[in-house]
Amino acid sequence: MSIIIILIIVFGTAVSVFTFFIVKSVLAPKKVASLADLVKQNKNTQAIRTAKHIISNEPRSSEAHYLLAKALEQDGKAELALMEMKTVSHINEFKGYCKENEFRPRIAALYQQFNFPDEALKDYLLLIKLEPYNANYYFQAGVLFEKRKKNSQAANYYKKTIDLDPRNSEAHFNLGTLLYKGKRYNDAKIILAKALKLKPDNYKAHFYLGRMYKETQNYTSAIQSFEQAQKDSEFKIKALIERGICYIAIQNYEKGATELERAVKLSLEKPDDSTLFARYYLAMCHEKRRDIDRAIEQWEAIYNTKQSFKDVAEKLSQFQELRENDSMKDYLTTSNQEFLNLCTRLMEVMNLSISDQNLTPMGCQIIATEKTTGQWRNTKKMPHLIRFYRITDSIDHQQVREFHEEIQKLKASRGIMITSALFTRAAKDFTESRPIELIEKGKLQELLDRAEKVILKK
Structure with missing residues (x-):
């Protein structure tokens, strides 16, 4: 009799366990599907709550963690989203709503956003293996290699990007700047000209063309290129400074001073080393025009910010004598x-x-x-x-x-x-x-x- 009772209990337990797993296997995907719908509808608060509930029961659900990350990112909580993405990466199980070719671009972008370039690069290299014909992945890998100062590898990835997407102006621009930095000016001019042909408003390409013209003393072409480069907000101040330097080189100090005064005024809104360079060359214009008082004014402004900047301390020391000596000042x-x-x-x-x-x-x-x-x-x-x-x-x-x-x-x-x-x-x-x-x-x-x-x- 006791054996029968034991068998009944064991059988009942087995049926209960089997029923639990059957129910779970049916209900769990429905919960994840409902969570995916909430994320798709941008109902982020509800999606986050649902995802956390699923994860509390299934901590290794890569789908729930991935969907939670998407909801958090949509809700403006990118840093928390990255933490969930890292969990997915550790689980390393890609299925259903968590497809690897969708997951890796997202985590790579988040790594870039929060300045983890090495981790981002690893994911882009994995993506290249997954999708070897996706030009954007080669381009992003090139950008990250360039940030690591590995210019040769960066150039190879930019070239591969161009092979796959010949109309990619940014890849042409980045490759052109690398060639410029390597002093391969003829090749750089060809590539940058192509970048401009593909995207005429890629004004930053004009900046590097101007630099090359300046270095070969073709100041007229350099000035024209820097004029175009000013249309790019990132390069505007630098382009004004470069134009000023070109005018100094051709001894047109009045125009040089005009450009450099504009650069000083703009750089004061967001001070950095550009302000110092603009002031330095503006002082040079004033010095060449014999307007020593205004030159000293610029040198003093530089000295008050950075005493070791170029030869400013020496200049001030030299001209201090002028303030005490009228005859030399007249000279x-x-x-x-x-x-x-x-x-x-x-x-x-x-x-x-x-x-x-x-x-x-x-x-x-x-x-x-x-x-x-x-x-x-x-x-x-x-x-x-x-x-x-x-x-x-x-x-x-x-x-x-x-x-x-x-x-x-x-x-x-x-x-x-x-x-x-x-x-x-x-x-x-x-x-x-x-x-x-x-x-x-x-x-x-x-x-x-x-x-x-x-x-x-x-």
Whole structure:
């Protein structure tokens, strides 16, 4: 009798378990299907609640975790969505509503959003194996390789993208910029031109074309390219700075200052290193135009932000002397005509008589002879070549070498280089056995003081 009872109990238990699994196998998919409908209808709050209920009973349900992630993402909770996506990845079971070719693009995008590039790259490489003809996956892998500074691999993935999708302007642009960075300018120009042909409003391509024109000193084309690049909000300030630099290169300081002032004004809205570069080159324009006070204003603004920026501290130190020395300030900042007059007075102090006098980009050049009296009055006078430099940068041996060649061409007996700055050690060494006198700012100051005394006596 007891054996029969035991058998009945065992049989009943087995039937109950079997019934439970039958019911579960029928109801569970219905619950997941209902959850999928809620997600599809954007009923996110209800979907999240339903998904959590399913997961509490079935913690390893990849479908429930994936649908929960979708609902959370739709509800603006992307970080929580990523956590659920990671759980799906660990479960690694793709079926039903959780298809691998749908899951991986989503988790890769979330990894990119939250700055996990290595994890994103792994998923895009898996996607390439799943769908080897999807150009976008190659493109995204290229972007991520480029972020890891693996430019060669990035270029290969961009090329594969273009093979699969020849009309992809972004892939052409990214490949073109990599070629530019590798100094393969001819190839880069071809690829970037193609990017523009495919998408004429891809204005950032103009920026790199402008850079290449600038580096080959084709400033007219560079200026035109940077004009187009300004239409891209990301590159607008950089393009203005580059245009300013190009105008400086062709010595159009007024237009250069205009572009750089615009760059400064725009960069102040979102300060970064662009502001410093814009101010630096704007100061250069003011310096070249002899507007030293405005140049100092820009250098001081840079110095207050970043004391170690380029040679700003040195510039301020040099021009601090000007604030305390009117004669040197006049030498550097006076108008061209007044500067020629000043050089004439300096020639008198040096006992030289001017035969010819001309302005140069950095100052002026004079051909003069020594004044003679008495019995030497009729002696043939050998010309001297004198160059005045209104600059703040040191003069190197190359400039002195070129000056020496000019002396030889003129068949002058000697040359004098006079600068408001200094000469490098190499420049001084070059003149040791040559008929060239170097006058730096210290001795120039003495000459200026003597010339001022002569004027006062008159």
